[in-house]
Amino acid sequence: MRLTLVQGDITEQQVDAVVNAANSSLMGGGGVDGAIHRRGGPAILEECRKLRASRYGRGLPTGQAAATTAGRLPARWVIHTVGPVHSAEQDRAALLASCYRESLKVADSLGAASVAFPAVSAGIYGWPLDDAARIAVCAVTAAHTDVEDVRFVLFGPDAYAAFEQAAAGAGPTDDEIMAVLAAQAGDHWRAAFETGDVGVLHELGAAVDLDWPLWRRITTVDVAEAHVSDAVRLAASIAGDARSGGPAADPDALRAVLDRLRRWYENEW
């Protein structure tokens, strides 16, 4: 997947799908939502009404996504997602990350190869730009998707700068993580995964450069079902916590990560 940053207006993007920072009602609003409905025309609202009359009678829940036509926009589809309102008391980063992951899942189900995202929640919903940018870039980088071209379309120079900085510090892609695994001879991993030695997590942690606290905030991964690269991210995050004197690793989480890595070695290598 290629990730690009553009400063501009999302309604003008020539992509298969544009993502709308909507609200649960799906009935329109200000910001990007207002711009998309204005330029796309009434066909979008009409399909939003149908979504409300069928699958989303109580509204689209925060962190989820659903598609409609893009009406008169250059794109084919609008993928509506509902970002969380920023809260100083509660960390809602996992919900914000979920908006990006779920939007990409919808894009996959449509067969969209190119998707444009705005900075979800970073406007009316009050999310501080730098944090919103880091969560967005990390969630997209770690997503497992067939979308080839992900474009962040930022409205002004401040948003563009925040995303540029976030992209510079983005975690490794799946391909980069698989290269780390492949760089070691098979016997090395077999020995390490079989002993269940925490040392192997440190080794993975040193090889995979990730923002550990951020990954911990946004991940909702069930390790047993996860792509092996996510098991490595979790391994690296556990090792990162240990290095920085953070909380001791939960033994069940450790075992789950090692089990997943062993299964990869035995069946998927």
Ligand code: AR6
């Ligand atoms: N193209 C790209 N980015 C834009 C555009 C545009 N045309 N217009 C605004 N932005 P916001 P939220 C930027 O407020 O915070 C609506 O009323 C904007 O500068 O659109 O998720 C909905 O109905 C900011 O950086 O979305 C909800 O009620 C980013 O897009 C609520 O606002 C997101 O700002 C959602 O709030």
